[in-house]
Amino acid sequence: MSKHDHEGQQPKSQVLLVDDDPELLSFLYEEFTSDKVTCTCSKTGSKALTLLRQQRFDLVVLDWNLPDFDGLEICQRLRSSGNTTPVLMLTAHDDLDARVQALDYGADDYISKPFELRELHARVRARLRRGTFAAAEKQKEQLELGDLRINLLKRAVHRGEHKLSLTQREFDLLCYLIGHHGEVLHRKNILEGVWGAPFVGDPNTLDVYMGYLRRKVEKPDHPQLLHTIRGIGFMARLEKTSA
Known part of the structure; x- marks a missing residue:
């Protein structure tokens, strides 16, 4: 009982x-x-x-x-x-x-x-x-970066007026990146933060899912949000566009 x-x-x-x-x-x-x-x-x-x-x-x-x-x-x-x-x-x-x-x-x-x-x-x-x-994270209810909005309670993601269809893993990865926007995130920390610690598996899994995310999140004529930091990992930040 x-x-x-x-x-x-x-x-x-x-x-x-x-x-x-x-x-x-x-x-x-x-x-x-x-x-x-x-x-x-x-x-x-x-x-x-x-x-x-x-x-x-x-x-x-x-x-x-x-x-x-x-x-x-x-x-x-x-x-x-x-x-x-x-x-x-x-x-x-x-x-x-x-x-x-x-x-x-x-x-x-x-x-x-x-x-x-x-x-x-x-x-x-x-x-x-x-x-x-x-x-x-859900207690915060919403994460934002530029025109990207993540409703954590409804697990809904919008870029501008467009609703994005993400898998659970893609959603978790995006939340981790946007939740730490402006920070340079090491690959190991991302893997353990999203997949769980200790991470057991192929580290290249992260690159595969970043590719999935970029195809869905990055849009023409919109500032870039997801950036590769060569030799270290990744970073979410709003890329400034020239006037």
């Missing part, structure tokens, strides 16, 4: 565990349920999608192979419905093409089976810390 949170106490993180292996599901439930985390379990993709429609979760730990839908289809359905809940994919596939496919379909992270429990714990903690950072 869950206890009511004490007044002023940080609410528990809500994690949805999705796997058709009952032993693994039970093991993960025991591992991650704590005084700071509440876990909910699902053995099928259909039940997971229903739960995600009914309540808010801070993270989904999702098996790639399920009896009804595979993890890729679940990610695709989530993102197409506008649900931005972070997804950590558990997969037996360890080749580069599979990892890229998972990210393209909307997963935020992945870990290959069999996995080291310490690494899984680290990745879950990193995602939940990132969620805590995002919640604190």
Whole structure:
């Protein structure tokens, strides 16, 4: 039986565990349920999608192979419905093409089976810390730089009169850059601030997502906002245009 949170106490993180292996599901439930985390379990993709429609979760730990839908289809359905809940994919596939496919379909992270429990714990903690950072950022409600406006509560981005369609990762990266506008940001700090610390993965991921962002954010006849600081990282600042 869950206890009511004490007044002023940080609410528990809500994690949805999705796997058709009952032993693994039970093991993960025991591992991650704590005084700071509440876990909910699902053995099928259909039940997971229903739960995600009914309540808010801070993270989904999702098996790639399920009896009804595979993890890729679940990610695709989530993102197409506008649900931005972070997804950590558990997969037996360890080749580069599979990892890229998972990210393209909307997963935020992945870990290959069999996995080291310490690494899984680290990745879950990193995602939940990132969620805590995002919640604190939302209290500001809006970020602005030039004619770029980010509504943190609605997760909506506008450049001038144009609404931009960003993935969750692109949105988080843009918020981090704009939230620190005017500062030279080192690559390592960006990766850990957006993807979670410690960052585990290919550092070139940052360059890929900066490319995605630039194609969506930068507009002809508008001042440049996103700048590369060679040998260091990136910086968001309003480029002054000549009179």
